[in-house]
Structures are given as structure tokens and as C-alpha cells.
Amino acid sequence: MxxxxxxxxxxxxxxxxxxxxxxxxxxxxxxxxxxxxxxxxxxxxxxxxxxxxxxxxxxxxxxxxxxxxxxxxxxxxxxxxxxxxxxxxxxxxxxxxxxxxxxxxxxxxxxxxxxxxxxxxxxxxxxxxxxxxxxxxxxxxxxxxxxxxxxxxxxxxxxxxxxxxKAEEELAGGEKFATKWGEAVAVYTGNSTVLDLGIKKGFALVAVKDPKRGNVRITGSNNKNVDLTDAYEKLAKIDREGTWYLHPSKVLLRNGSSRNPQMIPTKLELGEIIEVFKKV
Structure with a gap:
């Protein structure tokens, strides 16, 4: 041809x-x-x-x-x-x-x-x-x-x-829950787009857990005046094995990242993390 x-x-x-x-x-x-x-x-x-x-x-x-x-x-x-x-x-x-x-x-x-x-x-x-x-x-x-x-x-x-x-579909099927800042959503996914897209769509907080790697990432909305300090302290106290990092912005809470593969994933499930946020 x-x-x-x-x-x-x-x-x-x-x-x-x-x-x-x-x-x-x-x-x-x-x-x-x-x-x-x-x-x-x-x-x-x-x-x-x-x-x-x-x-x-x-x-x-x-x-x-x-x-x-x-x-x-x-x-x-x-x-x-x-x-x-x-x-x-x-x-x-x-x-x-x-x-x-x-x-x-x-x-x-x-x-x-x-x-x-x-x-x-x-x-x-x-x-x-x-x-x-x-x-x-x-x-x-x-x-x-x-x-x-x-x-x-x-x-x-x-x-x-x-x-x-894909993230739009995952957010639609995610577990919604109430926080003091407003509605939040939790999703089991390795698709990091869910985090930013969830905030853009108006959620006060988005939590994802990678089902393969096990690490958790949580993003809060600046527009909702989210401060993850208390949640960070409670999660770090509950989970002595996992590595938790709170960004200076106070809206990014990470338990593992592609930027730091040495961080230890948490054994906590999203349901347990949701309960922490309900009490913060």
C-alpha cells in the first residue's frame, strides 16, 4: 500500500x-x-x-x-x-x-x-x-x-x-458523608484526578485510597476553609505504622505519594477514616 x-x-x-x-x-x-x-x-x-x-x-x-x-x-x-x-x-x-x-x-x-x-x-x-x-x-x-x-x-x-x-463516574459512585465544612466524598481508586475534580465540583473534602498500593490521599477545599490539622493528629495517633504528612497549606493530607515512595501506606480503610472526619 x-x-x-x-x-x-x-x-x-x-x-x-x-x-x-x-x-x-x-x-x-x-x-x-x-x-x-x-x-x-x-x-x-x-x-x-x-x-x-x-x-x-x-x-x-x-x-x-x-x-x-x-x-x-x-x-x-x-x-x-x-x-x-x-x-x-x-x-x-x-x-x-x-x-x-x-x-x-x-x-x-x-x-x-x-x-x-x-x-x-x-x-x-x-x-x-x-x-x-x-x-x-x-x-x-x-x-x-x-x-x-x-x-x-x-x-x-x-x-x-x-x-x-473516569473520575466523574467514580465520584458519582463514591461514599458521601457530612463534615463540619460541608459534604465530602470517599473513593477507592488509583485515579488521582478524583481529588482535584471533586474539589472543583464543590465537595469540601475528597478522600481516596488506592486499592492496590493501599495509601490514602485527602484534599480539602480552600473555598470551604478546610483545615486538616485535627484530622492529621487523630489519624497519626490511631495509625502508628502508616506515614502521614500534612502540607503547610493544611488542605493536603497524604499517606503515600508518587513523590515519596518510601512512605508507608495505612492499614485503615476509608470507613474508619470517614468516622474520624465525622468527629473532627
Whole structure:
């Protein structure tokens, strides 16, 4: 089988890169596909999209994976995603990938400029689409290098979103309990995303115990004025074998961490830890 060529515009953005990434990642005929670049709106060797079965245009060329000939709220990556789902290469229920591509659509239509909360905040300069622009300023990479750097990061974003989707399910099934700061939740999981996501969703406190490693991590909400000092002292007194660490912020209580594998996991179960918090 002849090698496929995916064509996008010079100085590629996340939409064109994302479309190429999806084809390479999921379509067996594009596993070894190369990428080439043309001026925006143009086509490879001046041929119309589809003239060569081994050449596919994304985000340029006015073909099936370009969206500039339409006012629809879509982008090249979404058109590719829809095609891959239709052909059975991506599962219909891959919520993480759908959400990733939905953000690419928003970015391609400039939502980060006016619809996102605090659009002018400096935190957005750490976002991948702005980093891509920054990479072009710091040291002019070849378009091929930019694509490779962005794809590595898109893979990371996909992993994060997959963990987030799983965390949403785990939080929904977690054990809810009352504390003096508000509602809390406890979950048996090795998915660390549960901690931050639970706080973002409004829980005063989130406790997780890794069912494999046995260690416990507890995060409290600054917004709820949580102070884990008393809980730390009680848990350390009850559990003489496990290693407990209270962060100076007073909202992070850890019994084991990837940053310190020498910490000894507690033998306490979540039910016992919940009882401590009910009495704090």
C-alpha cells in the first residue's frame, strides 16, 4: 500500500495538527502517513482534494476535511473524528476524545477570546494552543517539529480527559458523608484526578485510597476553609505504622505519594477514616 500524505497549511494550528493526529492514531491506512504543508487554502501540487487517493487535505483545500467553505460550527479535526466514528475506527462512546475535539472546535472559532471565563487571564498562556504560538516565537521550528511537539501534548491531553471522565463516574459512585465544612466524598481508586475534580465540583473534602498500593490521599477545599490539622493528629495517633504528612497549606493530607515512595501506606480503610472526619 502506498504511503498516505496528509496535507495542512503552513504554520499549522491545533485543528490541522489534531486532524492529522486522529488519522494516524486510529485509521490503519494512515499509521505511517507523512504530513506536508501548503499555503492556507491551497492544495498539494495544485490538485483538487480527492484527485489522488493517497493524499488527504485537512484544514485547507476546501475538501471533505476542510471547513472554511462553511459557516458550520465545526473544524477539520471534528470532521475527521466524525468520519472515523462512522467507519468504526473510534468508539461512539469515547467521551474523552469527543470532549477533546469539542475544545479544538471552540479554539478554532475563537471562543478563548470572549466566551471563556476571564479570557484575558495570564493562565491561558499555559494552554496548548497558545504554547504552539509561543514555540514559533522562541525558536523557529520546522512545521514538522511543531506537529510532533503538539501531537505529544495532544496525547497527554487525551490521557487527562480519559482520567477525568473516569473520575466523574467514580465520584458519582463514591461514599458521601457530612463534615463540619460541608459534604465530602470517599473513593477507592488509583485515579488521582478524583481529588482535584471533586474539589472543583464543590465537595469540601475528597478522600481516596488506592486499592492496590493501599495509601490514602485527602484534599480539602480552600473555598470551604478546610483545615486538616485535627484530622492529621487523630489519624497519626490511631495509625502508628502508616506515614502521614500534612502540607503547610493544611488542605493536603497524604499517606503515600508518587513523590515519596518510601512512605508507608495505612492499614485503615476509608470507613474508619470517614468516622474520624465525622468527629473532627
Amino acid at each position: 502506498a504511503q498516505k500524505t496528509v496535507v495542512t497549511h503552513i504554520s499549522p494550528d491545533l485543528d490541522g495538527i489534531g486532524a492529522y493526529w486522529l488519522l494516524k492514531k486510529y485509521h490503519p491506512e494512515f499509521t505511517n502517513a507523512k504530513i506536508d504543508f501548503v499555503p492556507a487554502g491551497q492544495t498539494y501540487l495544485g490538485q483538487p482534494d480527492g484527485a489522488d487517493p493517497n493524499v488527504v487535505h485537512v484544514d485547507t483545500g476546501m475538501g471533505r476535511f476542510d471547513h472554511h467553505q462553511s459557516s458550520d460550527f465545526t473544524c477539520a479535526a471534528k470532521l475527521v473524528l466524525e468520519s472515523l466514528i462512522k467507519d468504526g475506527y473510534i468508539a461512539e462512546d469515547d467521551e474523552a476524545m469527543k470532549r477533546l475535539v469539542n475544545v479544538l472546535v471552540e479554539l478554532d472559532h475563537g471562543w478563548d477570546n470572549y466566551k471563556w471565563s476571564e479570557a484575558a487571564n495570564d493562565r491561558y498562556e499555559f494552554s496548548l494552543h497558545n504554547l504552539l504560538s509561543g514555540w514559533k516565537m522562541v525558536e523557529r521550528k520546522s512545521d514538522q517539529e511543531l506537529v510532533e511537539m503538539a501531537i505529544f501534548n495532544l496525547e497527554a491531553v487525551y490521557k487527562l480527559l480519559a482520567a477525568k471522565v
